[in-house]
Every structure is written in C-alpha cells, then in structure tokens.
Amino acid sequence: MDGHALTRASTIGPLVDVIDRDGGSVARVFRAADLPVRLVERPEMLVPLAFQTRLVVAAAREIGDDLLPVRLSAAAGTAGLGAYAGHVLGAPTLGAAIAIGNALVHRILQSATVTRLERRGATVRWLYRVDAALDAGRAENELLAVGYILAMLRRFAGSGWTPIRVELPGPPPPARAAIEQGFAAPLAEGPDAAVVFPADLLDVAGPGPATDPDAAALPAPHDLPSRVRAMVDLAMLDGAPRRERVAAWLGLSTRTMQRRLADDGLAFAALLAAVRADRAADLLGRGATVADVAFDLGYSDPAHFARAFRAWTGRPPSSFRAGRRPRRPAGP
Known part of the structure; x- marks a missing residue:
C-alpha cells in the first residue's frame, strides 16, 4: 500500500467558489488541511491525496454540507479530471474509453489508485479503489470519485442517463436519499465504490473528437x-x-x-x-x-x-x- 499517494489539484473542482457562495472561510479551510490556497491557480499541480481529502472534509464541515463531494464533482464535470478526461473522452467507444482510463488513472491522474471494469452477465461495474492510507475522508473521496465516473459515463450516454445503481462500501450513509438525488441514481452497498450499468452501453460511440492532451506522468512510488x-x-x-x-x-x-x-x-x-x-x-x-x-x-x-x-x-x-x-x- 502506497501511504503517500498524489493526485491533481483539479480534482477538488470549484471548491473555493462553493465555500465563498455558502459563506465559509476559504483561508480557514485550507489552513485546517495544511494546503496553500493558491493551489487552485495551478490545477495541474500534484497534491497529497490524504491532504486533499482533508481539504474536502474541512470544507464540508465549514459550510455544513455532507454532500459537498457530490456537488463538487457535478459542478466540475469532466473538466475536473484535466488531461485524463481528454484521453478518455477521445476514445471511439465507451468500452475503449474505460480501458484507456483504467490504464492511465495511476499514471497521470492519481497514484495508488485502481479503476477496473467487471462484467457480470448483462451488466458491468466500473469500480474505483484507493490502495493508500487515508486517515480521514475516504468516504468523501469515494463520493467525489463516483461523481466523476458518472460525469464521464454521461458524456457518452447523455446527460439524463441513469445507471442501474451506484455502489458504496459499508452500510448506507445517513444522507442516502440526498446522495441518490445528487447522483440521480439509486444507491446500494458494494465491496468498492462503483457504478453499475448495462453492458451494451460499452458499444456507444464517444463524444469525440480524439485528442492527445499533454499530461506529465506522476512520479513513481519509489522515486x-x-x-x-x-x-x-x-x-x-x-x-x-x-x-x-x-x-x-x-x-x-x-x-x-x-x-x-x-x-x-x-x-x-x-x-x-x-x-x-x-x-x-x-x-x-x-x-x-x-x-x-x-x-x-x-x-x-x-x-x-x-x-x-x-x-x-x-x-x-x-x-x-x-x-x-x-x-x-x-x-x-
């Protein structure tokens, strides 16, 4: 397990705008997470994943919103994934896009991270898992990740598309109904954070056109x-x-x-x-x-x-x- 995974600053989405709009203190939130406020000016910058999750937790506490990760991923959309999204969305089909995304996620977006497609009969699960120590904020990180997965899937299937279900590990959260409303999808317990949908969606054509955006590789765990x-x-x-x-x-x-x-x-x-x-x-x-x-x-x-x-x-x-x-x- 990689105890010091890194992620891109872009994945926090419009965090500062949300805090400001809801009357919170941006400086206090970033100070609580021990991160520089100015990182929002550098979306490509690498941030320690454990501290990024602390940032989201601190922001949610500051404005009293347990659904903040859901709101952030919805507001950011695929733009919050930077060059990674460019590679994924340029694929000819959704199946090809997921294969590209699974191969690239730990290389250019977030280290110590696995995304994988599992087929079960007529359905598939696109799952997300972090193999790194997260002292706090793992649940918030999973909500944020599922939101981004849904954003990518809806670029192929349409903005009004609804999956079979969203899965989250552990017992149902207290805000289950609100999460379902935010994701526009039913929620169920599962072994990993995942989105479950019909397998025939894998053949849907991509939004195109194909792109090859620049993306610096993440440092290797041993480097x-x-x-x-x-x-x-x-x-x-x-x-x-x-x-x-x-x-x-x-x-x-x-x-x-x-x-x-x-x-x-x-x-x-x-x-x-x-x-x-x-x-x-x-x-x-x-x-x-x-x-x-x-x-x-x-x-x-x-x-x-x-x-x-x-x-x-x-x-x-x-x-x-x-x-x-x-x-x-x-x-x-």
Missing part, C-alpha cells in the same frame, strides 16, 4: 526525489518551503526523508534550489519582474533572489529576463 520536487513546488505557493512540511505531505518524518535522499546522493537543499531555479527561469521567460519572481519563490528580498539566481545560472535575473524577451522586428 522519492521526484516526489520531493513535486511537494517543494506545491510548498512554494506559500512562500519558502520547509522540509518538515514537505516530509509530512509525503507521509515521512523529516529525518527519514533526508536519509532516503542521502541514499540517492541527494540533499533537500539541492532539490529546493533546482525547483526554484526551474520555476524562476519559467517565470522570467514569461515576462515576470524580478521582484514578482522573488516573492513567488519565497524570498523576502529581491536582492537575495538575485544572488541565488546568479549562483544557479551564472547570470543575473535581469539579463536572463531581457534575453528571453522576443526581439522586435527591425524597423525601416
């Missing part, structure tokens, strides 16, 4: 340096990254993280510098000011950032920025 880099990138949304926070996001103690990095001949400080250098080059290349880049990377003073950037690249950031600007065509 700690890449996982640390991803979490450093996330932490920079809140300023200067702290190694204790990065380690906690990965389900590790600070000492264990540093020891395992040392086993690979690496150090946290070197990975932090590499992420900052890449981020700085990207922002400067897109025309950001030196002061804005310094703030974005967690430096309190542009001069400190300028010295660090020169150490990384051998050039001052001002000249790097000028060198990346598109040249004006020669005039008469």
Whole structure:
C-alpha cells in the first residue's frame, strides 16, 4: 500500500467558489488541511491525496454540507479530471474509453489508485479503489470519485442517463436519499465504490473528437526525489518551503526523508534550489519582474533572489529576463 499517494489539484473542482457562495472561510479551510490556497491557480499541480481529502472534509464541515463531494464533482464535470478526461473522452467507444482510463488513472491522474471494469452477465461495474492510507475522508473521496465516473459515463450516454445503481462500501450513509438525488441514481452497498450499468452501453460511440492532451506522468512510488520536487513546488505557493512540511505531505518524518535522499546522493537543499531555479527561469521567460519572481519563490528580498539566481545560472535575473524577451522586428 502506497501511504503517500498524489493526485491533481483539479480534482477538488470549484471548491473555493462553493465555500465563498455558502459563506465559509476559504483561508480557514485550507489552513485546517495544511494546503496553500493558491493551489487552485495551478490545477495541474500534484497534491497529497490524504491532504486533499482533508481539504474536502474541512470544507464540508465549514459550510455544513455532507454532500459537498457530490456537488463538487457535478459542478466540475469532466473538466475536473484535466488531461485524463481528454484521453478518455477521445476514445471511439465507451468500452475503449474505460480501458484507456483504467490504464492511465495511476499514471497521470492519481497514484495508488485502481479503476477496473467487471462484467457480470448483462451488466458491468466500473469500480474505483484507493490502495493508500487515508486517515480521514475516504468516504468523501469515494463520493467525489463516483461523481466523476458518472460525469464521464454521461458524456457518452447523455446527460439524463441513469445507471442501474451506484455502489458504496459499508452500510448506507445517513444522507442516502440526498446522495441518490445528487447522483440521480439509486444507491446500494458494494465491496468498492462503483457504478453499475448495462453492458451494451460499452458499444456507444464517444463524444469525440480524439485528442492527445499533454499530461506529465506522476512520479513513481519509489522515486522519492521526484516526489520531493513535486511537494517543494506545491510548498512554494506559500512562500519558502520547509522540509518538515514537505516530509509530512509525503507521509515521512523529516529525518527519514533526508536519509532516503542521502541514499540517492541527494540533499533537500539541492532539490529546493533546482525547483526554484526551474520555476524562476519559467517565470522570467514569461515576462515576470524580478521582484514578482522573488516573492513567488519565497524570498523576502529581491536582492537575495538575485544572488541565488546568479549562483544557479551564472547570470543575473535581469539579463536572463531581457534575453528571453522576443526581439522586435527591425524597423525601416
């Protein structure tokens, strides 16, 4: 079992809008989940799944809405799945789409996750399971996932389509009737979160056209340096990254993280510098000011950032920025 699974920030859907609309405090919710508010600006960013579920739980508690995961997936639709949905929806048939989705889910959308199609006579079950430790929020995560499965199925079958049933593990939840209304589907107990529907739907043509959207692969479970880099990138949304926070996001103690990095001949400080250098080059290349880049990377003073950037690249950031600007065509 992968104790520190990662997922895409896009899967939280329009969380901030819902909290604002219902009179809650966005800052308090993100603080309770120990995640940067600014991650909503970077939907492709990787987030620790356990902390994403904490975020949804904290938001539901903040606004007093146990059906929040159902509402989020319905509001986001397939757009909440980013490039993953592009691959799935471009398939020629629903059966082909599910096969693509099952192969890609743990590669580009969410690690430590299994989706599988099971056929039982004239019906099929498209199930979802997370093979990772979730201290809290597993039920909320399953509701969110089922909502996204329904959104994808309805892109093929039509917005008014109703499955045979939705299955959730464990006894029926107290809000069963409300969940059924939100999903527009009957609810039953099952071994996994799943949507059950007629097998002949697998031959339905896709909404098309076929696409091949870019999607960076998730770091492999054993690739700690890449996982640390991803979490450093996330932490920079809140300023200067702290190694204790990065380690906690990965389900590790600070000492264990540093020891395992040392086993690979690496150090946290070197990975932090590499992420900052890449981020700085990207922002400067897109025309950001030196002061804005310094703030974005967690430096309190542009001069400190300028010295660090020169150490990384051998050039001052001002000249790097000028060198990346598109040249004006020669005039008469």
